[in-house]
Amino acid sequence: SYVLTQPPSVSVAPGQTATITCGGNKIGSERVHWYQKKPGQAPVVVVYDDTDRPSGIPERFSGSTSGNTATLTISRVEAGDEADFYCQVWDTSGDHPVLFGGGTKLTVL
Amino acid sequence: EVQLVESGGAVVQPGGSLRLSCAGSGFTFENYAIHWVRQAPGKGLQWVSLISWNGATTHYADSVKGRFTISRDNSKNSLYLEMNSLRGEDTAFYYCARRAPNHRYFDFWGQGTLVTVSS
Numbered sequence: 001s002y003v004l005t006q007p008p009s010v011s012v013a014p015g016q017t018a019t020i021t022c023g024g025n026k027i028g029s030e031r032v033h034w035y036q037k038k039p040g041q042a043p044v045v046v047v048y049d050d051t052d053r054p055s056g057i058p059e060r061f062s063g064s065t066s067g068n069t070a071t072l073t074i075s076r077v078e079a080g081d082e083a084d085f086y087c088q089v090w091d092t093s094g095d096h097p098v099l100f101g102g103g104t105k106l107t108v109l
Numbered sequence: 110e111v112q113l114v115e116s117g118g119a120v121v122q123p124g125g126s127l128r129l130s131c132a133g134s135g136f137t138f139e140n141y142a143i144h145w146v147r148q149a150p151g152k153g154l155q156w157v158s159l160i161s162w163n164g165a166t167t168h169y170a171d172s173v174k175g176r177f178t179i180s181r182d183n184s185k186n187s188l189y190l191e192m193n194s195l196r197g198e199d200t201a202f203y204y205c206a207r208r209a210p211n212h213r214y215f216d217f218w219g220q221g222t223l224v225t226v227s228s
Contacts, residue, residue, distance in 0.1 A: 033214035035154070042204060042218035043146075043154065049212065086154050090213035096170055098144065098156035 002091050004101035011107040018074040020104045022087030025068050030089040032070040037084045082108045111135040111217045113205050118222030125195050131188040131205035131219055139183035142208045145190050147201035195226045
C-alpha cells in the first residue's frame, strides 16, 4: 500500500529555519497538505495543495515539492511552533482515499 | 463561525459498542463530505471513514471495515460513527473533519472525543 514517510523528529533553535519532509512515490502527482497538531488541540492545516497557505497562517510557513518529496519549511521558528506536523494526500488508487504521513515532532530548542 | 463538535466518547469494554456524534454549525452541513480521523495515544493521525454530502458514498479504513458504520442526518446537521466489536487498538481521540470544497484537504476539525476500550 502507498506510504508517506516523514522523519520522526526535527529540532531547531528559535529564529532558525525548520524543514520537514514527506516522501512518497505519488508525490508530484497528488497534492500534498500539511497539518499542525498541538497536544489537546485539533489539527490545523498550515499548507494545502503543495504550496498554498490558508488565511491566518503566517507567511513563515511554506510548502514545496520536488520529485517524490514534499517539504514544509518554517522560517524564523518560534517557540509556539512546537508541535507535530503531518503531511496528507488523497490516494485515488484504492479504497482508502486519505493517507497521512507518520508525523514529525518539531522541537524548538 | 464554522464549528464541528464531537460527542459520545466513553470507556467501553472490548467487544462493546459505542456511537459517536458530530454536530456541525456555521455552514451548510448538507453540502460537505465529512470524515472521521483518529489519533491513538502517542501515535499519529489515522483516517477512519468518510461519507459523501448526501450519504450515498462511504469508505472505511481496513482496520475498521465491517465493525464501524458511518452515517449522517442532514436534517439535524449531524454525523455519526457506529462502532461495534471494539478492540483495544480502537482507543483514540476521534475527530470529525470537513473536506474543503473543491479540494482534498480538511479545512475544519472538531476538538475530538476520547474512546477508551478497556476491561
